Amino acid sequence: MVLGGSMFLAFFRNACCTFLLLAGTAGLASATPSASEDKIIESLIQRVAARANMVFLRNGNEYSAADAARHMREKYEYFKQEIVTAEDFILRCGTRSEMTKVTYKVRMAGGNAVRESSDFLYEELRALRQR
Incomplete structure (x- = not known):
């Protein structure tokens, strides 16, 4: 036809x-995380905030764990439409500066060992998912 x-x-x-x-x-x-994934992300942010002995290194400056958690939460709210999983959250909000592209690092207070924040966050995520 x-x-x-x-x-x-x-x-x-x-x-x-x-x-x-x-x-x-x-x-x-x-485009957004499910309710259960959002709860895991919030728990991850709370675990960061609870680490009083942790120093968060961002763009050459040191921040408390509470400040780091606040920063991650702000980034999460800003990028929430692009985040589906907690792994997405770590990559988008907990790994590096959007402006400078410099990776975030963490150090336990009083210690010299510095590690990538993504390594720390993935460990915390594994612990959360195993509960």
Whole structure:
């Protein structure tokens, strides 16, 4: 069957509208963390805040664990539409500065050993998921 010009345009318009509608809703459905994943992310941030003996190194400055947790929470709120899992949270909010691209580090107070914040956060995440 051969479609006439107006029938083809109507078919094409409907197909395009359907595609755009499906593409738009598919992106929205997976754009934020589930309630359970959000709870894990919040628990991870709370675990950071509770580390009174930890120094957070960001862009050459030292911050308390409470300040680090506050910073991560602010980044989480800002990037929440791009985060689905706690692993996404670590990569987007706990690994490096968006401005300078310098990696975040942590050091236990009084200690000399410095480690990547992502290593610390993945350890904390593993502990949370094992509970």
